[in-house]
Amino acid sequence: MNIAILGAGVGGMAAAYDLVRAGHNVTIFEAADNVGGLAAGFKEPHWDWSVEKFYHHWFASDKDMLGLIAELGWSEKVLFPRPYTVIYWDSKFYPFDHIYTNIPLFLLKHFPLLDVVRYGMAGAYLRFSPWWKPLEKVTADAWTRRWFGKRVYDLQWKPLLNSKFGERNAEQVNMAWLWARLHSRTTKLGTFVGGFQAFCDAFAGRLREMGVTIRLSTGVAGIIQGPEETLSLATPSGPETFDQCLATTSPALLARLAPGLPADYLQGLLSLRSMGAVVVVLALKHQLSEEGYYWHNLPKSAGFPFLALVEHTNFMKPEFFGGDHIVYVGDYLEPDHEYFSLSQEEILKRYLPSLTRFNPKFTPEWIRKTWLFRTTYAQPVPLVNHSHNIPAIPTPIPGLYFASMSQVYPWDRGTNYAVEIGRRAAKLMLGGNL
């Protein structure tokens, strides 16, 4: 078959890998001028490693991603250092890198014993119970308030839900989303030698060697049904015909590209909610968190203008980046938020004054360079009973398939699940049953 894939992100490339191995002609159309999609990175001339545009790491439990890397023969290029994650409470940062010892110890110091007992019980239930289905019937807000208690809810879960999903969605997200995070994530965090872009480039290189054509800077503008069960793609060089097509775009974009989809499938795509992300990357002359903290979880209620500050070079050595200290400050925001239209200077004006809260010595002279990255599709929002709203991978148009972050539920989006759904889509396209 001649198969087209829209998107050279991790999901599209994972699907291409299985489809070309099954003996088909695979062409990937990628609108950007590089592969990697949301996991892509960039590099300054004096850096040896690339930096992801949006902070990225793997969890030790990311078995689909780590399994694919093992198949490709690159496992020795995966690094798992031990960075520190901290949470802000009562004007201080507390390292929470080990959830099962540090959090109870912290709680014991500041809260009644009852909170520690409840934390242990509710935490253990979420970690070990495999039953997520009943949890999607209730909101994470109600469940955590009830089972962890109001104090722990106020400290940990309310700020997380608010920051991740915004005020409009925070109280509507279902508990299966939180179950999936606690159930599957590890405190060990990993990356690839050279950064995620190095992995994506190597993967694209391997696919090309295997015969996959990757057409960069080639956005597809439409997908329509052609004669004899074929699909016609509107490409910059005119209509091109394929037997099958896998789209890995956002649901809203697929709805625009394929308006011929039946009304109920289109309606399903358009009813899915998601959050965007705005991230500023700073190259600093000095280390910001001298305690060596990597990931700072920040409650908006404490007056921080962003949700997370991530000092990448407290995870990977500054030597990989020509001695620059790389810091991300970022937030998840509604796609119509003003930060999607403000200039980089205007956003920096709002973000930079807070940096002295991480190091009082910080001054704007520390900044060597800044970058701004934005995407309106960053984080799907799973509402109550969300499993009923997941679009099927085979769409009602014969030969047209769809695999996106919005369909990996109950798991939270991530490159691991992009690999999983990309390969699942390839299996379906090859006529396999799941």
Ligand SMILES: Cc1cc2nc3c(=O)[nH]c(=O)nc-3n(C[C@H](O)[C@H](O)[C@H](O)COP(=O)(O)OP(=O)(O)OC[C@H]3O[C@@H](n4cnc5c(N)ncnc54)[C@H](O)[C@@H]3O)c2cc1C
């Ligand atoms: C802020 C942020 C932080 C994250 N942190 C992590 C993390 O720590 N760890 C982790 O594993 N994951 C993380 N993720 C999630 C991860 O990046 C995604 O789950 C994954 O990259 C999705 O891959 P994908 O292939 O499904 O989609 P995408 O990466 O979105 O790929 C889709 C591709 O389609 C292309 N495209 C769009 N329209 C067209 C068109 N018309 N024609 C052709 N091509 C088109 C796009 O340019 C893009 O390259 C994060 C994401 C964000 C936004």
